[in-house]
Amino acid sequence: HSNVTKIGKNAFSGCASLTSIVIPKSVTKIEFGAFYGCSSLTSIAIPSSVTAIGYMTFCYCSSLTSIVIPEGVTEIGGGAFVDCTSLTSVVIPSSVTEIGKNVFSGCASLTSIIVEEGNTVYHSKNNCIIETESKTLILGCKNSIIPTDGSVTSIGSGAFSGCSGLTNITIPESVTSIGSGAFSSCT
Numbered sequence: 001h002s003n004v005t006k007i008g009k010n011a012f013s014g015c016a017s018l019t020s021i022v023i024p025k026s027v028t029k030i031e032f033g034a035f036y037g038c039s040s041l042t043s044i045a046i047p048s049s050v051t052a053i054g055y056m057t058f059c060y061c062s063s064l065t066s067i068v069i070p071e072g073v074t075e076i077g078g079g080a081f082v083d084c085t086s087l088t089s090v091v092i093p094s095s096v097t098e099i100g101k102n103v104f105s106g107c108a109s110l111t112s113i114i115v116e117e118g119n120t121v122y123h124s125k126n127n128c129i130i131e132t133e134s135k136t137l138i139l140g141c142k143n144s145i146i147p148t149d150g151s152v153t154s155i156g157s158g159a160f161s162g163c164s165g166l167t168n169i170t171i172p173e174s175v176t177s178i179g180s181g182a183f184s185s186c187t
Contacts, residue, residue, distance in 0.1 A: 003026065004024055004026055004027055005026055005027060005028055005029070006027060006028060006029040006030070006031060007023065007027060007029070007030045007031060007034045008031050008034065009031045009032045009033060009034070009054075010032070010033045010034065010036060011031075011034045011035075012034060012035050012036075012038055013033050013034070013035070013036040013037055013038075014036065014037045014038075015035075015037075015038050016037065016038065016039045016040055017040055018035075018038045018040060018041055019040045019041060019042065020041070020042070020043070020044075021035075021041070021044060022045075023044070023045070023046060023047055023050070024047070025047045025048070025049045026049065027047060027049055027050055028049055028050060028051055028052070029050065029051065029052045029054070030046070030050060030052070030053050030054055030057050031054040031057075032054045032055045032056060032057070032077070033054070033055070033056045033057065033059065034054065034057050035057055035058050035061055036056055036057070036058075036059045036060060036061075037059070037060045037061070038058075038060075038061050039060060039061065039062045039063055040063055041058075041061050041063060041064055042063050042064060042065055043064065043065060043066050043067070044058075044064070044067060045068060046067070046068060046069060046070055046073070047070065048070040048071065048072050049072070050070065050072065050073055051072055051073055051074050051075070052073065052074065052075040052077070053069070053073060053075065053076050053077055053080050054077045054080070055077035055078050055079060055080065055100065056077070056078070056079040056080065056082060057077060057080045057081075058080055058081050058084060059079055059080070059081070059082040059083060059084075060082065060083050060084075061081075061084050062083065062084065062085045062086060063086055064081075064084045064086055064087055065086045065087065065088065066087070066088075066089075067081070067084075067087065067090060068091075069090070069091065069092060069093055069096070070093065071093040071094065071095050071116075072093070072095050073093060073095055073096055074095055074096060074097050074098065075096070075097070075098040075100075076092070076096060076098070076099050076100060076103055077100045077103075078100030078101040078102055078103065079100065079101070079102050079103065079105065080100065080103050081103055081104050081107060082102060082103075082104075082105045082106050082107075082162075083105070083106035083107070083162070084104070084106075084107050085106065085107065085108050085109060086109055087104075087107050087109060087110055088109050088110060088111055088112065089110070089111060089112035089113070089114075090104070090110065090112070090113050090114070091114050091115075091116060092113070092114065092115045092116065092119070092122065092124070092129065093116050093119075094115070094116040094117065094118035094119040094120075095119075096115075096119065096121070096122065097119075097120065097121045098121075099122065099129070099138060099139070101156075101157065101158050102158040102161050102162075103139060104139060104141070105158060105161040105162040105163075105185075106161075106162035106164075106185070107141070107162070107163075108142075108162075108163070108164045108165050109165070110141040110142065110163075111127070111141060111142060111143045112127060112141070112143065113127050113128075113129055113139060113140075113141050113144075114127075115129055120132075121133075122138075123151075125147045125151065126144060126145035126146070126147055127140065127141050127143045127144045127145070128140050128144045128145070128146060128147065128152070130147075130151060130152055131156075132151075134154070135150075135151060135152055135153040135154065136152070136153070136154045136155070136156045137152045137154070137155045137156060137159050138156040138159055139156075139159055140159050140160045140163065140166075140169075141160075141163060141165075141166075142163055142164075142165030142166045142167070144160070144166075144169065145170070146169065146170065146171060146172055146175070147172070148172040148174070150174045151174075152172065152174060152175060153174050153175060153176055153177070154175060154176065154177040154178070154179070155171070155175060155177070155178045155179060155182045156179045156182065157179030157180045157181055157182060158179070158180075158181045158182065158184065159179065159182045159183075160182060160183050160186055161181055161182070161183070161184045161185060161186075162184070162185045162186075163183075163185075163186050164185065164186065164187045166183075166186045169183075
């Protein structure tokens with residue numbers, strides 16, 4: 001419906017048999033837990049009208065294999081993709097200026113995370129998302145290699161949380177602080 005401007009809190013939460021959905025181009029915000037636990041959802045096309053993806057929006061969408069975050073999204077809420085265990089790669093558009101905590105926690109299949117060129121707040125290198133100004137690695141995956149060029153001086157809290165596929169990581173000498181739970185549940 002063209003009058004819908006947001007998908008509200010928990011709108012489709014727990015709809016385990018939902019396999020696909022078309023979000024109209026009038027939607028500008030997807031709120032807290034909107035697709036929480038939609039375990040049969042395999043892919044979703046977020047229209048370019050969306051500017052904010054809320055907290056825990058796609059949490060426990062275990063069949064989600066791909067997600068296209070369009071240019072124009074400025075905010076990805078904390079835990080947005082927690083335990084999306086089939087998700088293999090993510091591209092963060094250059095428009096994103098706020099990424100919450102533990103966005104990809106428990107995404108055991110995630111092998112590639114990239115920030116598009118031109119982002120003013122974040123950049124990626126070696127499958128690490130780095131907050132450029134603070135030199136903080138905020139998100140990693142099992143294929144991450146922490147850059148040794150001095151662009152990372154701290155590892156943020158929860159950066160590798162739930163990264164069960166991570167078998168080893170080398171922390172360069174440039175790193176002077178590691179946040180709480182940075183490697184929690186890295187079994």
